[in-house]
Amino acid sequence: MTSRDYLSDLFSLDGLTALVTGGSSGIGRAIAGALARAGASVVVVARRESELAATVDELTADGARAAWVSGDLGTRDGVRTAAEGAAAVFGEPDILVNSAGINLRPPMSELDEDVWDATMAVNLEAPYLLGRRFGPGMAERGYGRIIHVTSQQAHRAFVNSGAYGVSKGALESLARSQAEAWSPYGVTCNTLVPGFVMTPLNTRLSSDPEKVAALAARTMVGRNGLADDFAGAAVFLAGRSSRYVTGQSVFVDGGFSVH
């Protein structure tokens, strides 16, 4: 067996289909690209069509199979419509990645119900509803991979964590509940936990060089995260070789969380 065949046996996603929410930007875009380049047929879901189309154009130009569905994951009906639209493209997904997220960051005393509801809807309810829609089918077919993208704020307060930290803490609990339910049927459920990653989500913080340098110094690797740092971990968690890894929070943070 050549090393290429061996690696392909371990990590290839050929023949699998994936749905990646937030797949048009930042971490989600890097994950969608990694899954598609590893062989999966990938549908990316977000709101803005131009970003979605640009992502898919880049992947199809590379010879990957990808498509997009525009939808608002901030409402239950929006989630349901997007889920059906996505499943109609390449079939029911074997891999579900929940990367869509918002971080509105008002100080705790100004955190009103609208911010709370909006945060919970996108960051927590959408992953729950998508899991409910696709998890049972994955279990019936005997293969599934659910990957949530949480945050260090699931584990500690950090810059007005507010509702955001709560939503991410609950998302890690959701992963464990889903893992408990579906792992016996071949469906693993895990989370990827970023530290500070330079993406459009934190443009304001990223544009302050002093804060960026201070955050980099809090890692062990000595720099902040890049979206592409998630590619390998995502391919691993999406593929067959991670079959005995479930209910876990996998920190991709340069050591930030243990420094």
Ligand SMILES: NC(=O)c1ccc[n+]([C@@H]2O[C@H](COP(=O)([O-])OP(=O)(O)OC[C@H]3O[C@@H](n4cnc5c(N)ncnc54)[C@H](OP(=O)(O)O)[C@@H]3O)[C@@H](O)[C@H]2O)c1
């Ligand atoms: N960057 C970091 O430092 C960091 C740290 C910890 C955790 N995270 C987490 O990592 C994930 C990805 O973040 P990122 O940094 O890659 O952010 P990003 O670049 O801002 O991407 C967010 C994605 O979510 C989509 N989205 C937001 N609201 C949506 C809605 N209502 N309906 C559908 N799609 C929606 C966005 O597309 P549209 O706006 O077009 O809808 C975009 O594709 C998030 O869950 C975030 O909480 C990020």
